[in-house]
Amino acid sequence: MGKRQEIAIGIALQTQALKICPIHNQLYCDDEESTDDANMARAFAVAVELVHQHQPYAEEFRHDPHELTDLLSQTIGAAPASCPGCASQRYSVKEEAGAPAAGAAAPA
Numbered sequence: 001m002g003k004r005q006e007i008a009i010g011i012a013l014q015t016q017a018l019k020i021c022p023i024h025n026q027l028y029c030d031d032e033e034s035t036d037d038a039n040m041a042r043a044f045a046v047a048v049e050l051v052h053q054h055q056p057y058a059e060e061f062r063h064d065p066h067e068l069t070d071l072l073s074q075t076i077g078a079a080p081a082s083c084p085g086c087a088s089q090r091y092s093v094k095e096e097a098g099a100p101a102a103g104a105a106a107p108a
C-alpha cells in the first residue's frame with residue numbers, strides 16, 4: 001500500500017467515512033448509515049485542511065488538496081458496503097440454522 005493510500009484511508013477511518021472490521025481487518029463503507037454524505041464531506045474537509053496546513057501532507061500531495069480528495073473518493077468508492085468476511089459468515093449461519101428448523105418442527 002502506498003503512503004498516499006495510507007493517508008487517504010487514515011482520514012476516511014478518522015471521519016468514519018470508512019469503517020474497519022475488527023474481526024477481519026477489512027475496510028468497508030457502511031451503506032446503512034444515513035450519515036454517509038456527512039462523513040464524506042467531513043473527510044474531504046479534513047483532507048483539504050491537512051494539505052493546506054501540514055507540511056508532510058502538503059509535500060506528499062504537492063500542495064494540491066484535490067489529489068488527496070480524489071484519492072479519498074476513489075478509496076471510499078472502492079470499499080465494499082459491508083465486511084465481506086462478516087457477510088459470508090452471516091449467510092452461512094442463516095442457511096445452517098434455517099434448514100433444520102423447518103423439518104425439526106414436526107416431531108413424529
Ligand SMILES: [Zn+2]
Pocket residue numbers: 021022023024025026083084085086087
Ligand atoms: Zn468482518
